[in-house]
Amino acid sequence: MHSKDDRERRSAEYKRSYPTAFPRLDEDQLAVLEEFAQRKTYGDGEYLLHAGGTEFKFHVIKKGRVEIVDRSSGTVHTVLIHEPGEFTGDLANLAGRASNVDAVALGEVEVYEISRTNFQQIISERPNLSDLILQTFISRSGALVGRKGFTGLRVIGSQYSRDTFRIRDFLSKNSVLFTWINVEADVQVDELLKQFQIQPEETPVVSYADDWMLRNPTNSELAKKIGLKSVSNYDTLYDLAVVGGGPAGLAAAVYAASEGLNTIVLERIAPGGQAAGSAKIENYLGFPTGLSGAELAERATLQAQKFGALLSTPAQVTKLHFKGKFPVLELKGNEKITAKALLIASGANYRKLPVSGREGFDGTGVYYAATPMEAKMCSGGQVAVIGGGNSAGQAAIFLSEHVRQVFLLIRGDNLPETMSHYLLQRIEETQNIEVLTHTEISSMHGTTHLENVELINNISNEKRDLPVDAVFSFIGAKPCTNWLPDEIKTDAYGFVLTGPEVARTSQWKLQRQPFWLETSRPGVFAAGDVRANSVKRVASAVGEGSMAIQFVHEYLKEV
Structure with missing residues (x-):
């Protein structure tokens, strides 16, 4: 002292x-x-x-x-x-x-x-x-x-461990302060392992000072320990339950709670959705110098909590059924949430690469977000970014500031069809970004971590090896709708149908027309990336989430 x-x-x-x-x-x-x-x-x-x-x-x-x-x-x-x-x-x-x-x-x-x-x-x-x-x-x-010397939680684990990455990713996305102790490189690791009486192969572990230690905790166990998972009364009948804490879900929570609705947000991993994986968003209204997806998520979460919305994470919804008119959400862990109205804002995930060897490198060289945490893992190295949309462009530009060389891989022959003009200009002006057209990855290789990938030209079928420290994948969109019952109609790709598209189906039974964001089940709405034919932009998701609350109010008059 x-x-x-x-x-x-x-x-x-x-x-x-x-x-x-x-x-x-x-x-x-x-x-x-x-x-x-x-x-x-x-x-x-x-x-x-x-x-x-x-x-x-x-x-x-x-x-x-x-x-x-x-x-x-x-x-x-x-x-x-x-x-x-x-x-x-x-x-x-x-x-x-x-x-x-x-x-x-x-x-x-x-x-x-x-x-x-x-x-x-x-x-x-x-x-x-x-x-x-x-x-x-x-x-x-x-x-x-x-503050110099502040440690917060300690995460002790290998840079090549998938579970170490999972824990760091979970804490980082939830804005929990922590320090990572790399067992391969940190000078204090031997002393700490001896202090906690653990061997390197027993990591990862999470600790706070000498108070407590968890060995390879699940996200749910860690959340409970640090107070993230905040649902305390499962008997409450909420006015609105929101599944998904991305831009659409958080915008809905802000407007619903500020207008007096008892609101709960159930988020599977952390607030922010796909947007949280963007290091810098420059075309979001009102932020001329840009902001990171993590900053946007943190501010929106604070705003929702300010008005009294309850946010629970991790809260993985596994099933939806109905008790009379009320939707009932079943969560992993046998918990249940009941509400008068429901907003589906569960978003979409980037598709996994159908590439030989990829499964062994998820979290140890293959990533689906580009934030400072991932950039630190491959600092000074060589990386590949896959995709031709804005997320891939933002990732390439951000990573170029941290690595020696970025290879941007696209299947087509140019970028302009799928990427904003300002990103195209940045990519052209950045010397350490090289765009490889008509290029796909056919296999991945490495021992404890990713070391190189095999590229194939989809026109000539020519193959070559490319040494890389990491691959960042931003391709496709797979909607998070596997928990929905058949009565919530989706399109052929799994995206939720709403409004006029529902009115044309035999599923809609009411005399009134469905509200614009209402699904095939009255009182259940959808917004953001999970909705069929939505515009896949942050501002659009925020707009839809905000708009949905007006329809929720109209529906609640019927209940």
């Missing part, structure tokens, strides 16, 4: 570095918060919250001081000291996730203590305070990431 003077110095430096992360509330703001709070006194050394705790309370310091402590590296470090008028917390307060830090009373402390329910009410109903608190929380998350 640091000396008193050292703690004071560290706190002052931290606050100077991130001034927007530590505002001091005035008397009027404190008076508003007091309406929702209970006064509570903590003695010297008592904990207001523990790292790893979930569902913790929001505290505003009235008298005394509170020390925020980081133990994630295994050593106790003072992050900062809160003074009277300041408040504890970060985005975990809103999401119900585990706290990254401890909060400890320095001497006797009097606080306004606010329950999570009342905190949610403040965020929803008091816009001036809400804006200040949310901006503060966002700033604090960035400050903690940038």
